[in-house]
Amino acid sequence: MVERVSFDNEKLINELQIIFNDVYKQKNELKSEIINNPYTQIYIYKDAEEIKGIIHINVIYNRFEINNIFVLEKYRSFGIASKLMEEIIDLGRKSDIINITLEVKEDNIPAINLYKKYGFLERAKRKGYYNGIDGILMEKVMGSINEKK
Ligand SMILES: CC(C)(COP(=O)(O)OP(=O)(O)OC[C@H]1O[C@@H](n2cnc3c(N)ncnc32)[C@H](O)[C@@H]1OP(=O)(O)O)[C@@H](O)C(=O)NCCC(=O)NCCS
Incomplete structure (x- = not known):
């Protein structure tokens, strides 16, 4: 729980x-x-x-x-991680949150897949932010068609 x-x-x-x-x-x-x-x-x-x-x-x-x-x-x-993410999304929905954002290292495939599973989309890149590895800025727009119910 x-x-x-x-x-x-x-x-x-x-x-x-x-x-x-x-x-x-x-x-x-x-x-x-x-x-x-x-x-x-x-x-x-x-x-x-x-x-x-x-x-x-x-x-x-x-x-x-x-x-x-x-x-x-x-x-x-x-x-x-899915359970934790669902809790946050649920909380966001209940408190009228407009979006959820984060930054992830471009080579962190498990995390990127997790975020995509919950409707996060890539919005921008921070070139070489992590010791030469790009940072990806991702956003989940709440209430959009991308939102997983
Ligand atoms: C990323 C992390 C939080 C995922 O936690 P987890 O409890 O293993 O994730 P879940 O079992 O809930 O998996 C959720 C989704 O993540 C993705 N995923 C998880 N592990 C994966 C792996 N080894 N390879 C590819 N995708 C993976 C899948 O899309 C999965 O969905 P599915 O099971 O429906 O296919 C965990 O790997 C971790 O703690 N990593 C180190 C910390 C970190 O990098 N955090 C992110 C910082 S931005």
Whole structure:
């Protein structure tokens, strides 16, 4: 199941910092993000009491920006990222979000396929943004025919 991480759940935030240290590499990075950035929302995927995936979004007025989505390696390809993505899309629909945007490295095929599965379209490229590899800016327009119901 997917659940939102509350900014005052310090115990859980500390746990997430350890579990997802491949994503949040600096000490207390996640904690500082959640506490200091009022636009941040974090959701986790958990089953059998084990935390397996995380999605980090920024809510900027009527837009969502996906900062990161990450599933622990041993649990990949079991539909966990899809569940996280569906939660965010659903939330976006309920809160009248106009679009969801993100940036992904051009060679990250699993992530690009995931985004395309949920109706994200390529909008622009940032040439060589990641050490010579292009960044692709993608957008999902909510309420459009591209939107997966
Ligand atoms: C990208 C990532 C989040 C996908 O998580 P996941 O739980 O394995 O994804 P799902 O099982 O829900 O798969 C959803 C879709 O993603 C695509 N996908 C997932 N793994 C894939 C792979 N190895 N190769 C190609 N496409 C893949 C498929 O389109 C899949 O849909 P389908 O199952 O209907 O074919 C995961 O690989 C990950 O954590 N990667 C490292 C972090 C990262 O790169 N995040 C993105 C930053 S922009």
